[in-house]
Amino acid sequence: MNKLKQLFAGGALLTFMSSVAHAEYGLNMPVGVTETSRQVYDLHMLILWVCVAIGVVVFGAMIWSMIFHRKSKGAVASQFHESMTAEVVWTVVPFIILIVMAIPATKVLIDMHDASEADMSIKVTGYQWKWRYEYIGEDVDFFSSLDAASNEARQVGSKIDPSTVDNYLLNVDRPLVIPVGKKVRFLLTASDVIHAWWVPDFGWKKDAIPGFINEAWVKVDEPGVYRGQCAELCGRDHGFMPIVVEVKSEADYAIWLAAQKGEEVVAKMEAEVALVEGLTADDLIQKGEEVYRANCVACHQMKGEGIAGVFPAISGSALVNGPMDAQIDMVMNGKVGTAMVAFKNQLNDVELAAVITYQRNSLGNSVGDSVQPSAIAALR
Amino acid sequence: MTTVTADTHDDHHDHGPAKGFMRWVTTTNHKDIGTLYLIFSLVMFMVGGAMAMVIRLELFQPGLQFVDPGFFNQMTTVHALVMIFGAVMPAFVGLANWMLPIMVGGPDMALPRMNNWSFWILPFAFAMLLSTFFMDGGAAAGGWTLYPPLVLQGGNGFPYMIFAIHMMGISSVMGAINVIVTILNMRAPGMTLMKMPLFVWTWFITAYLLIAVMPVLAGAVTMLLTDRFYDTSFFSAAGGGDPVLFQHIFWFFGHPEVYILILPAFGVVSSIIPTFARKPLFGYSSMVYATASIAFLSFIVWAHHMFTVGMPIEGELFFMYATMLIAVPTGVKVFNWISTMWKGSMTFETPMLFSIGFVIMFTIGGFSGLMLAIAPADFQYHDTYFVVAHFHYVLVTGAIYSIMAAAYYWLPKWTGNMYNEKMGQWHFWLSTVSVNVLFFPQHFLGLAGMPRRIPDYSVQFAEFNMWSSIGGFAFGLSQVFFCYIVYKTIKGGEKATDQVWEGAEGLEWTLSSPPPYHSFTTAPEIK
Amino acid sequence: MSSENAYYVPHDAKWPIVGSIGLTLFLGGFAGQLNGTSMAANVMIIGFLVLVYMMFGWFGDVINESESGTYKKLEDVSFRMGMIWFIFSEVMFFAAFFGALYYIRVFSVPWLAGEGSGATTNEFIWSGFEAVWPTNGPAAVGGEYEKMGAWGLPAINTFILLTSGATVTWAHWGLVANKRKQLIMGLAATVLLGFIFVGLQALEYSHGYNELNLTMGSGIYGSTFYMLTGFHGFHVTVGAIMLLVMLVRSIKGHFTPENHFAFEAAAWYWHFVDVVWLGLFIFVYWL
Structure with missing residues (x-):
């Protein structure tokens, strides 16, 4: 019996430890790597704490009442059932709180909408089930789909343990590459059904709608690799069209861009040769x-x-x-x-x-x- | 028609129910029809629940172990359709059928034959919907919101699904008309509008919402049908339409629909809390006005479901502000419930437990709702598990908890037998613990970046998903236990008194338990 | 409420289940037909016949009950309210289509043409597309077509429907004043005008399909045009059939100046389709 207890305690501890070990994997929204994402995070935390504060008051009163106003403790019911003052107070106070929340929200929203004066534009097109990135004015244009390792592991009955795959389901064959510190404007659209382009670290997601273009922008502060996923149900493989953005320093970006253009030229030449021969x-x-x-x-x-x-x-x-x-x-x-x-x-x-x-x-x-x-x- | 024509027919008032199966098919009795609705809803709850189990099973760990992603999408889609249109709505209509005529002191629903039809369309509609699983291409897999162009890719089941929704709509509209007419026309003398129990009021307002928006849904799905089969271009940019147009029409229906699912719950809880606090409902009239305000606001907030579609900023601001406003009347309701409990003399039988659970957990869902209303933050929350957690808090621990509370509250009245209190309490605690294990971690998953409607996920989401699945299985089992409790209560048990609950007030408690086949053949006195 | 005044609660309603079966066969057959399943059209026809049978039976029962004096003031009020809210639900059904038309014309077509937030949409996807109404979209779906003019048949149809609204009211005056002849003549004229309207509408459609190349597939203009006018035409047909039944019942002498809810219900419905038509004429044909 004791052994069983020990086993249980050990098991519980292990579970706890592993949760702590994984704690970095987020209970909360990422702060992100852009000014926008930080504003959104702050806004999120503001509302969260307002809600928590209201919750403490409301649930506190309720629990107090449940403890002390119970029949088994001999509580006798009062018969009051109206108070104009109370009604006015709890209509007006929440209203004021809402206004306080609406002000920063409005400000952030207006900032996010302003995609003007961008340094560069990338057209992003959602396909079932991959993304296409066209660098406007740069002659760079490619598709980005789930990487081979994830794709193999995710087949029904593949018997491959996902935890052995690097960035399982969050890795692609060709990532999007953008320069750090530049305002990049995205022109989002889709070819077949509605998709949504979402990298949590950038602080927003936006729908890619066939036949229409939605604009959004990002200005990333630090180089790095940022991962996201399609967020709008787009059919069978909706869960399998990740987004990977590599943010490079300006110099690295320039090198990358030149290499891409070179590849495009080679590919074009090959195609032309094949066409003729x-x-x-x-x-x-x-x-x-x-x-x-x-x-x-x-x-x-x-x-x-x-x-x-x-x-x-x-x-x-x-x-x-x-x-x-x-x-x-x-x-x-x-x-x-x-x-x-x-x-x-x-x-x-x-x-x-x-x-x-x-x-x-x-x-x-x-x-x-x-x-x-x-x-x-x-x-x- | 001012003069009464000669009364030549026989009075039918003393008829008991007919015998056998045909009784249930041809019945016009509001209690029979209420029972049919409630049983149907319980069956659908189990069907939809089974689909939820498939979903949680596949999400138990990363990787695809059990189902194809396409089938997974069918599960999420039809789970939602079945739960919304098959479980929650019919349960509330069942409660309305049983209780409204009694609560207003009337003899029956105003249009009894139509009442029968409202119900008897449903089994056919759901048979049609569920039959699509067996067709080429399977059931609808584009999400219950049916967004084009994805939904147009469906297989042979597509038109059947559309027509099933039409049938549900016809049923709901007829049911709603019946509720309105019953409340306006069947009240006993002296039962003024502001004397009606809050359950009657909330249903009255719900019925208006239903009549106003179900036809809009019918219009929307009709456009889907013609876009697919008759070459129209409503939702195709090439022809001058817009896929987002569907979302606007759908959510013009969809947001009031959300309140259709929750307003009757407010009514139920407003009936139960005073009973077990032994104290009149605090702020009756403000409750009525708050309900009406919520209903009104529900028509001008729809686009908060679509902040990410790329609306002009004026639109996003308007819908954000309007949505935030809903917090005010909803808050008023919560404050009123707590004030009702304040300085009461409370006992905690199962209906009260579920009602308190409702108030707490619905409020949590309300908080996350307020967070979702903030458009810039919603750009992060939208279409993630945060949203999934939000609407399951308001629908499962909200709407469904209130239905459970109502079932325990009125079962003794309906059957004449007390349910087993100990089992009821077990059911509550099992459900409450498991439902929080099920849905609370989903908040974290969403915030950490897990999109909704995906059959497989990155390994960083593994732990919370496992917790969530374990909670899900436990919650599912608890509801099987609920079915057993209901079955047992119908079969027998301690006899219930007419009053049933010490603190209960209202016309339903003046009738015997179970009530006579015809409730009030002569109108009761209203004090 | 004394017991002889007690509310009438019918028993053993067999028609609803017949209706459910009919509806299921009809819609199931329709769905099969859309999928191209063989024999589905037959199922659909059977379902339709079952529905017709149900209506004859159900309304027949109600008429008999009404004629035998079963219904009193309260029941009458229930029927009236029921009809009013039914018509309201129909209004909301049309609101969905009018709303779609509004959104298309005010938002989506201008966006596609580059107005407002649509600048890049137009630049990158639909360059050269301009917002004019009517339109079959930037891809010119369905090919060249001509707009349906407002001042030919549609104007005549407007006149016909407005006149029929007047004749049905005239018939009602006759009914209230117990002038049987006025009732029957007024109703007959209304029914006739109703069917003429439907006939002319059919003529207009044939003109659209055969001469203007205006079809349901003519982009968003064709879609909204045929769906709005089509559903309206369907409702006119239903209304005209209702009035036809009222005509037959008037001839049989069912209605008295005091007791004629069914007539009024049909008349309300008729006014409703009338008002919808005015909306159509203004927003679909004219502007």
Whole structure:
């Protein structure tokens, strides 16, 4: 019996210790790394303490009453049931408290809305289920999706312990990079459904709405890596489209930007070469597999089996195994009203040709033909 | 119609209930229909609860262990729809059916046949809604708020879900019309409006909210239907529409809906606290005015649910101020309840325990509501577990606690049997401990950055999620225990007196326990 | 309340469950039809017939009870209040669509065109789009179309509906003054005008679809135009059927100057669709 008690005590202690050890993981809103986020944090703490103070008074009175005005203690009920004074007091006092809270809230809100005089602008587009970042005027444009390690671990029945994955579900293949101390304006929109872009350390989230642009801005004080997630339910993989922002010093940012531009140029040249010279079927299939894994598996699944009733299978699909024109049309233009978007807006000619060829010759299909990037380009 | 036409029909007043199953199908009796509503609501509570268990099971630890993310989204979506439209609303309509005619001293609800239809639409509507789980593409998975364009991606279940909502709307509107007419037209002579019990008042105001907003929801989902099937462009920017338009229409319904779920709860608690404090309700008239103010304000605050959609700043400021104002009348209510308890002679039977639990935990939900009203802070809170914690505090420990309190309070009257007090107290304490383990850590999760409606999360959220799940399972089991207590009370138990509670006042306590099949065939005297 | 004045509580209501079954078959069939399920249209038709059967039965029972003098002052008041609040709920249904139209015209279309907070929306997504009403959106959904003019058929329809509002009131005066002929003539004229309205509306739709290329798919203008006028037309049809039933009952001599709630309910409903039409004429056709 004693042993059991010890075991219990030990267990309780362990649990407690582990909670303490993890205490840094936040019981509270992060203070964040921008002037805005600090203002929001202060506002949050102000309201919190006001609520706590009111709570102490209200619950205090209630508990006092429950202890001392109980029948078992012989309390006799008074019969008063009205007091104009009391009613006026507890209408007016809360009203004044509210005004006191509204003043700083209004100030912060007005500041947050002012996205003018930004040093640079980035267009952020939400896709099911990844983000696209376009640096306005810089010719840098890329997608950012869940990193491979998290993606592998998060599959149902993967048997991979999430705690062994670095930044599980909060890591991406290509983070957004911005310079420190600059006012960066975000132009948020979406291509398919509503998403919301949220990095807690920046102090706000904003919806990305298809067909409209919302503006928001950030001016980060210190370099670092800041993580967030999509905050608006956007379908099956809503939980799996994180946001990672690397804030670099101005010099580092400039280096990064130049490298990106270089990569873009190389990629463009490669694509142009492929356009003219064509690619072998094997090259296309190999490239197609990469494209498929990055863009298609979320719905159509790793082996192309799809999900019954929601996302059609690629394996054995009549469309994929039929005439190629129909398949190209589907991939390029999508299907209205479904999660199948027009991939001609997301992928270049090489990628499109590759993924179409891959689908026709893999995932259990063996049509045996292929399509060249030039043929795709002609259809644009 | 001023002259009374010749009275040639037989009086039906002495009819007892018919026998067998058809009694329940064809009944026009307000108590029968009330019972049907209450049982239906309990069944739906269990169905929705089962879905919550699936959600908490998957969230027990990081990684996906049990369900596909798509199915998880169906669970969260349908859990909400079932709990709101299937459990909480029918429970309050059931209470209204049982108690309103008695409380105003009337013979029955004003439109008894329509009353029957209001109920009998519901089982069909929910059968339709739940059947979508078995269709291609499964049930709705875009959240109960049905935001387009996501909801338009649904499978074959989509139109069934839309029509199920239409049916629920028809049922609610008919039920609300019945409540209004009953209260305006069926009061016993001398029962002036300002003599009505607060439960009657709160339901009266709720019914107006229902009539005003359920048709708006019907309009909104109709636009979803045509956007998907008839090429309209209400919610598509390409055609000149706006996805956010849906959110405006939806929340114009949705915010009053929130008060539809809570105002009757205010009424219940305002009936119970005076009984067990043995002291009249403090500030009756201010309670009535506060309820009316809350109802009015509920129409001009809707966009606080959508601070992050990118409204112009004038809009955000307006909705922030208006929302903060709601704290005033809500505060008045809480202060009045406490003043009612103050210098009373309190005892703590189960209904009182649930009512006190309601006041405390609903107030906690109110505090987080006030925090959410502050637009700049809401940019952080929005769509996180902080919001999930907030609305579960006001709906579970708010609305549902008041329903539990009402059930214990009136079960002896309904069945003629006392429930087992010891079991009732156990039920209260088990529920209260577990519900706080379930929802309180969710505040922290939200603040620390966990978005809502995700099936899997980063490992830093693991511990609180585990606590929350453990609380969830315990809370779920406690409600199974509640079903057992109710069952046992219906089957038998110590006989209840007519008065039942020492401090109880009101017309329902002047009738026998259980009351006769027809409540007041002659109107009672109102002092 | 003495017992002979006691409120009438009917028993054994069998019609509601019939109604529920009918409604479920109708809407379930409709949903299946939308999904393209085979045979679903048949289910829908059966459901509709069940609903019609339910209405005949239910209203028939109520009419019989009314004719046999079951209802007294209190019941009559209940019916009146019930009808008033039902009409109010209908008003709110239309409010959703009018609200949508308002939001579109005042907010979303100007935003898409770059006004107010929409500057970047227009610059980056819909450059070149300008806010004019009517519009089928920046992507010109549904292709070229022409606006439905206000001063052709719609103006005639306005005249017809306003006249029918007058004739139904004239019929009511006849009923109250016990002038049977005036009642029947007034009602008959109202019903006739109602159906003429619906017919002209159908003509207008056919004009829209066939000659103007104005369809439900013509962007937001087509959407709001057809949804608002369509639901209104549906309500006019229902109202006209209600009045038709009242006409038949008037001919049968059901109504007395004192006891004619059903007639008044139908008349209220008719005035309601009348008022909605005025809103439509101003905000959908004219402005």
